Amino acid sequence: xLLHTQGHEVIEAADGExxxxxxxxxxxxxxxxxxxxxxxxxxxxCRRIRAAEFENYVYVILCTSKGAxxxxxxxxxxxxxxxxxxxxxxxxxxxxVRAGGRxxxxxxxxxxxxxxxxxxxxxxxxxxxxxxEDLKAAAWMQQRLLPLLTQQAHGVRCAWRLQPCGYIAGDxxxxxPLDESEVGFYLLDVSGHGVPAAMMSVTLSVLLTPDATHGxxxxxxxxxxxxxxxxxxxEVVRELxxxxxxxxxxxxxxxxxxxxxxxxxxxxxxxxxPCPILIRDGxxxxxxxxxxxxxxxWPEIEFDCFEVSVRPHDRILLYSDGVTECVSRSGDAFGExxxxxxxxxxxxxxxxxxxxxxxxxxxxxxxxSDFADDISLLAIEITDExxxxxxxxxxxxxxQEYKRRKMDAI
Amino acid sequence: xxxxESRIKNALVVKVLESRIVADVAPQFxxxxxxxxxxxxxxxxxxxxxxxxxxxxxxxxxxxxxxxVRKDGELVLCGARDAVVNMxxxxxxxxxxxxxxxxxxxxxxxx
Numbered sequence: 001x002l003l004h005t006q007g008h009e010v011i012e013a014a015d016g017e018x019x020x021x022x023x024x025x026x027x028x029x030x031x032x033x034x035x036x037x038x039x040x041x042x043x044x045x046c047r048r049i050r051a052a053e054f055e056n057y058v059y060v061i062l063c064t065s066k067g068a069x070x071x072x073x074x075x076x077x078x079x080x081x082x083x084x085x086x087x088x089x090x091x092x093x094x095x096x097v098r099a100g101g102r103x104x105x106x107x108x109x110x111x112x113x114x115x116x117x118x119x120x121x122x123x124x125x126x127x128x129x130x131x132x133e134d135l136k137a138a139a140w141m142q143q144r145l146l147p148l149l150t151q152q153a154h155g156v157r158c159a160w161r162l163q164p165c166g167y168i169a170g171d172x173x174x175x176x177p178l179d180e181s182e183v184g185f186y187l188l189d190v191s192g193h194g195v196p197a198a199m200m201s202v203t204l205s206v207l208l209t210p211d212a213t214h215g216x217x218x219x220x221x222x223x224x225x226x227x228x229x230x231x232x233x234x235e236v237v238r239e240l241x242x243x244x245x246x247x248x249x250x251x252x253x254x255x256x257x258x259x260x261x262x263x264x265x266x267x268x269x270x271x272x273x274p275c276p277i278l279i280r281d282g283x284x285x286x287x288x289x290x291x292x293x294x295x296x297x298w299p300e301i302e303f304d305c306f307e308v309s310v311r312p313h314d315r316i317l318l319y320s321d322g323v324t325e326c327v328s329r330s331g332d333a334f335g336e337x338x339x340x341x342x343x344x345x346x347x348x349x350x351x352x353x354x355x356x357x358x359x360x361x362x363x364x365x366x367x368x369s370d371f372a373d374d375i376s377l378l379a380i381e382i383t384d385e386x387x388x389x390x391x392x393x394x395x396x397x398x399x400q401e402y403k404r405r406k407m408d409a410i
Numbered sequence: 411x412x413x414x415e416s417r418i419k420n421a422l423v424v425k426v427l428e429s430r431i432v433a434d435v436a437p438q439f440x441x442x443x444x445x446x447x448x449x450x451x452x453x454x455x456x457x458x459x460x461x462x463x464x465x466x467x468x469x470x471x472x473x474x475x476x477x478x479v480r481k482d483g484e485l486v487l488c489g490a491r492d493a494v495v496n497m498x499x500x501x502x503x504x505x506x507x508x509x510x511x512x513x514x515x516x517x518x519x520x521x
Contacts, residue, residue: 189466191466191467191469191470192433192466192467192470193433193467248470248474249436249440249467249470249471249473249474250470251466251470251473253466253501272500272501272502274500275500291499291500291501291502292501292502293501293502293503293505293506294469294501297473321465321466325463325465333463333493373465
């Protein structure tokens, strides 16, 4: 009667067992129960309610005639929320039911919020899965743009490693025949990370093919002869710089090389990219090149070209700054010196093993393969096919010339 | 991105108080420098003596800042450590930026 007047719908049960049957249906949110009841005591009813773990909380007040401390402890242990001592004071029951009501309404608000969070979480999860799937697909497409693991052409073969810092990389490289005697190869690194850098690297990779029908920047069509001429590396980079002027601060660094099997010469253009390293049997590895501005920052800049004579078994390593800038746990960079030392000590190794070993070395230096920047390695080896009729003497003269020019440049 | 400002002659000396100018701070770095220009500072000396490393995004932000400043002023560098100088040389940015050893020398060159 008292509770009716407070606006609650009251359902009465004659004993504990009957009360449990009502509560079991899941519609009851508030139980005021006598402690002593036939069939099922109030404290046991309370235990069953807690054990059932209903979706909505059921608030339980136990009425006891004793008010003994031991009973209160047992009741609370069974999961009772509150107690009233008989004889029941209507005022006390009223405030205790009201307090219970507040708890229930808070609890209800909380479950609604939880349900809402659950819904949002599921949405986020599915959105994340979608993005992840897209990135995996993009990574797969990017991988397909890379050279074959055993790619070779005109006296040059290559080995490579690419470890993107996310799913997709801003680094990319390739090697391809340009005509019947020349091979082009490059390694480039787009500034920044993530999707924008990767989209740019993929665009560049698609553009940098010798297929002249698509206006390749690597060749120039000569209408008088009807032939496409291979452009020198500096001309290629200048053309790329003309085409890729960016309005944000994005740019890329590139090392583009052309090997000519007729002359056993390698020509390079270096735009902001780490210097290539020449590895020759029995000699200390040599750093080639003097640097150069990156591509995309200023429209009217010139790029240099430098060249080196090579002989069979010579190797050239191109790499991205992710290798040398990779830091150890204590924050020290892997650095150029360590790279050179590795190449010097391990140079007798076959090309693939040399790169695998280097990658292992860098990973060990970092502590794991979760790098902060893309790691890319492209090694070129001159094969026996690349042996030209040039005599050793001629080669030596050319080498000296090259060294002298290098010294002059310094 | 934290900067410390001081004034030498008519130049604003901005010291970078971070050791690494990398991708996650590059936008704030540029925004900070552009704000100095917007506030009417035409001659800016960027003191890099605390900076040990600049990555590609950091370099992009540095160049973007230079382009913004040069519309109406000048940005020069000072105190760059070896690792930073090597990176600037590799990318030939030593031809684009004036690089000095101390803020005083840099400020004198600007006055």
